[in-house]
Amino acid sequence: xxxxxxxxxxxxxxxxxxxxxxxxxxxxxxxxxxxxxxxxxxxxxxxxxxxxxxxxxxxxxxxxxxxxxxxxxxxxxxxxxxxxxxxxxxxxxxxxxxxxxxxxxxxxxxxxxxxxxxxxxxxxxxxxxxxxxxxxxxxxxxxxxxxxxxxxxxxxxxxxxxxxxxxxxxxxxxxxxxxxxxxxxxxxxxxxxxxxxxxxxxxxxxxxxxxxxxxxxxxxxxxxxxxxxxxxxxxxxxxxxxxxxxxxxxxxxxxxxxxxxxxxxxxxxxxxxxxxxxxxxxxxxxxxxxxxxxxxxxxxxxxxxxxxxxxxxxxxxxxxxxxxxxxxxxxxxxxxxxxxxxxxxxxxxxxxxxxxxxxxxxxxxxxxxxxxxxxxxxxxxxxxxxxxxxxxxxxxxxxxxxxxxxxxxxxxxxxxxxxxxxxxxxxxxxxxxxxxxxxxxxxxxxxxxxxxxxx
Amino acid sequence: xxxxxxxxxxxxxxxxxxxxxxxxxxxxxxxxxxxxxxxxxxxxxxxxxxxxxxxxxxxxxxxxxxxxxxxxxxxxxxxxxxxxxxxxxxxxxxxxxxxxxxxxxxxxxxxxxxxxxxxxxxxxxxxxxxxxxxxxxxxxxxxxxxxxxxxxxxxxxxxxxxxxxxxxxxxxxxxxxxxxxxxxxxxxxxxxxxxxxxxxxxxxxxxxxxxxxxxxxxxxxxxxxxxxxxxxxxxxxxxxxxxxxxxxxxxxxxxxxxxxxxxxxxxxxxxxxxxx
Numbered sequence: 168x169x170x171x172x173x174x175x176x177x178x179x180x181x182x183x184x185x186x187x188x189x190x191x192x193x194x195x196x197x198x199x200x201x202x203x204x205x206x207x208x209x210x211x212x213x214x215x216x217x218x219x220x221x222x223x224x225x226x227x228x229x230x231x232x233x234x235x236x237x238x239x240x241x242x243x244x245x246x247x248x249x250x251x252x253x254x255x256x257x258x259x260x261x262x263x264x265x266x267x268x269x270x271x272x273x274x275x276x277x278x279x280x281x282x283x284x285x286x287x288x289x290x291x292x293x294x295x296x297x298x299x300x301x302x303x304x305x306x307x308x309x310x311x312x313x314x315x316x317x318x319x320x321x322x323x324x325x326x327x328x329x330x331x332x333x334x335x336x337x338x339x340x341x342x343x344x345x346x347x348x349x350x351x352x353x354x355x356x357x358x359x360x361x362x363x364x365x366x367x368x369x370x371x372x373x374x375x376x377x378x379x380x381x382x383x384x385x386x387x388x389x390x391x392x393x394x395x396x397x398x399x400x401x402x403x404x405x406x407x408x409x410x411x412x413x414x415x416x417x418x419x420x421x422x423x424x425x426x427x428x429x430x431x432x433x434x435x436x437x438x439x440x441x442x443x444x445x446x447x448x449x450x451x452x453x454x455x456x457x458x459x460x461x462x463x464x465x466x467x468x469x470x471x472x473x474x475x476x477x478x479x480x481x482x483x484x485x486x487x488x489x490x491x492x493x494x495x496x497x498x499x500x501x502x503x504x505x506x507x508x509x510x511x512x513x514x515x516x517x518x519x520x521x522x523x524x525x526x527x528x529x530x531x532x533x534x535x536x537x538x539x540x541x542x543x544x545x546x547x548x549x550x551x552x553x554x555x556x557x558x559x560x561x562x563x564x565x566x567x568x569x570x571x572x573x574x575x576x577x578x579x580x581x582x583x584x585x586x587x588x589x590x591x592x593x594x595x596x597x598x599x600x601x602x603x604x605x606x607x608x609x610x611x612x613x614x615x616x617x618x619x620x621x622x
Numbered sequence: 623x624x625x626x627x628x629x630x631x632x633x634x635x636x637x638x639x640x641x642x643x644x645x646x647x648x649x650x651x652x653x654x655x656x657x658x659x660x661x662x663x664x665x666x667x668x669x670x671x672x673x674x675x676x677x678x679x680x681x682x683x684x685x686x687x688x689x690x691x692x693x694x695x696x697x698x699x700x701x702x703x704x705x706x707x708x709x710x711x712x713x714x715x716x717x718x719x720x721x722x723x724x725x726x727x728x729x730x731x732x733x734x735x736x737x738x739x740x741x742x743x744x745x746x747x748x749x750x751x752x753x754x755x756x757x758x759x760x761x762x763x764x765x766x767x768x769x770x771x772x773x774x775x776x777x778x779x780x781x782x783x784x785x786x787x788x789x790x791x792x793x794x795x796x797x798x799x800x801x802x803x804x805x806x807x808x809x810x811x812x813x814x815x816x817x818x819x820x821x822x823x824x825x826x827x828x829x830x831x832x833x834x835x836x837x838x839x840x841x842x843x844x845x846x847x848x849x850x851x852x853x854x855x856x857x858x859x860x861x862x863x864x865x866x867x868x869x870x871x872x873x874x875x876x877x878x879x880x881x882x883x884x885x886x887x888x889x890x891x892x893x894x895x896x897x898x
Contacts, residue, residue, distance in 0.1 A: 505741060505744075506702075507699070507741065508804070508807075509743070510699065511697065511730060511735035512734070512757070513728070513757065522757075523743055
């Protein structure tokens with residue numbers, strides 16, 4: 168700046184300077200107002216999208232939790248049910264022999280024409296309506312006959328009795344009575360025949376068909392032959408096993424790595440290289456981890472396909488960088504004076520870390536763990552590559568049994584050909600998954616505030 | 623500023639080669655030619671000093687002169703700094719503390735340290751004081767530990783203020799109380815030497831006065847080395863004073879002599895406030 172310019176400013180009176188500042192003030196306030204408005208607009212936009220997303224999901228998903236049921240009475244007709252009385256273990260009969268007899272009896276019972284019972288019990292609600300057997304059965308889920316069979320097998324005294332039951336309506340009937348398909352479509356484009364549609368309408372109007380809470384979404388496994396009875400239990404357990412594997416492996420390994428790198432390892436080129444690689448690992452696309460899992464865990468180590476153990480291992484690899492990075496940053500946030508205090512008293516490095524440093528990082532580690540686990544819970548792509556998208560109609564009883572996972576189940580359902588029915592189901596599954604994540608986060612926040620209060 | 627190159631610095635160290643004069647307490651800590659390097663940079667140049675038993679020795683000097691660095695040589699806290707290297711000899715009771723087979727954990731139980739900013743553990747007052755004796759396994763039972771905690775708090779002049787709330791967090795105390803808690807914590811392991819790195823710089827004058835009084839009392843049982851920015855403090859609490867400048871020990875002697883009749887020009891300049 169030249170002397171002249173400086174002199175110029177110097178020569179201005181105080182009043183002139185105040186006026187200059189004052190003139191500038193309006194512009195400053197304007198810029199501030201613009202920035203604030205932009206900020207509020209950004210938040211409003213983000214909130215708007217979230218509300219739209221949740222609105223669509225809830226409006227589609229919540230009705231799916233209530234499914235049409237036909238309330239009627241079933242007569243366990245001795246003429247239809249075969250197999251005779253259930254065998255009883257006789258004195259001197261070996262257990263194996265008895266089991267064989269029971270199995271043979273069950274097979275015969277299964278071979279009875281249970282559909283006849285289903286048909287009869289629906290027909291008795293509208294005896295005057297002339298519809299074919301096919302039409303009657305079409306409005307009840309095909310799993311109903313097995314439900315009746317199981318009722319009988321568990322309690323043979325039902326033979327010859329008439330008891331009230333609720334038969335789950337089929338997916339097509341559910342669509343029809345919920346009005347998911349236009350009612351004026353020509354017959355050939357309808358999923359149900361005219362007879363079935365009339366029957367369903369009749370049952371709905373006379374009150375024997377009602378919408379009940381579909382508990383089976385939580386207790387049943389996936390089903391293709393009887394989509395109305397499909398549930399999330401298998402996927403839920405698969406996800407649960409994977410989360411257990413992730414927590415058991417990723418937390419100790421991640422925290423131990425972070426503590427070693429941050430508190431013990433010398434700072435040299437090797438540790439720098441490791442740090443860079445850990446950061447890069449966090450950015451590797453998840454599908455690559457899936458390929459790695461397929462190549463290493465399944466092909467090389469020979470672990471079973473579709474198993475939650477393998478899924479958990481892959482997700483552990485994905486979660487590790489998150490936990491390591493977050494743990495390291497919370498270790499770095501611990502004031503050095505605390506370490507000095509402990510070291511100055513003669514605590515060893517390990518004592519310093521475990522008595523003083525690590526306890527302060529628990530809230531951070533906890534948050535990192537929950538974020539990592541929530542991320543892993545929602546991960547789909549790597550699971551597709553290790554076969555967890557297979558159709559599994561069993562609840563896995565161990566992490567080594569084939570299973571699927573909640574996000575994969577969502578993926579599978581949204582691709583189902585019975586779109587009108589599974590659109591709702593998919594949203595319902597998303598609601599369950601999100602509810603699970605909200606619960607996880609709530610637990611994390613609760614634990615963190617408690618831990619922070621304790622300090 | 624010109625680095626002091628003249629050899630008088632080393633020559634002015636009394637007792638560097640001669641034994642301590644009769645009547646003076648024996649030296650507890652003896653250092654010879656201690657140099658400290660941070661990476662390539664040398665922070666301390668050939669410091670040789672004798673620190674007498676059961677008295678207060680203060681290190682004074684302008685910021686960055688190496689006095690804290692030298693203090694940390696005495697309990698090997700410099701080990702915890704990456705890239706820091708110490709050469710020369712540091713002896714505690716005639717024992718070389720840089721010996722490879724010496725356990726640094728044991729050393730730090732014998733040489734306690736109080737830091738610039740009060741740094742109590744985020745635990746209860748009791749736990750703070752009990753921590754040292756506990757990790758070193760100094761007590762056989764709870765009663766002994768209780769006794770150590772109470773004695774240490776009494777010696778640090780804090781007991782009366784906190785006796786009803788020993789289970790309360792130490793971080794809830796006032797700054798001066800926290801620093802006295804740190805002193806109690808440091809003396810709970812019955813160290814032979816107590817190092818204090820500017821212990822009053824974060825405290826108000828009243829808290830400072832209390833700590834200074836405390837230092838004077840502790841002198842009866844401990845060898846105390848205090849780093850301070852305040853020359854008045856050095857004059858008030860210490861019997862011996864060492865003046866550091868640009869990583870060199872310029873002059874050491876009785877506090878009275880240093881402040882009234884310094885032998886070295888740099889010392890004279892510093893204590894009269896001409897630089898620093």
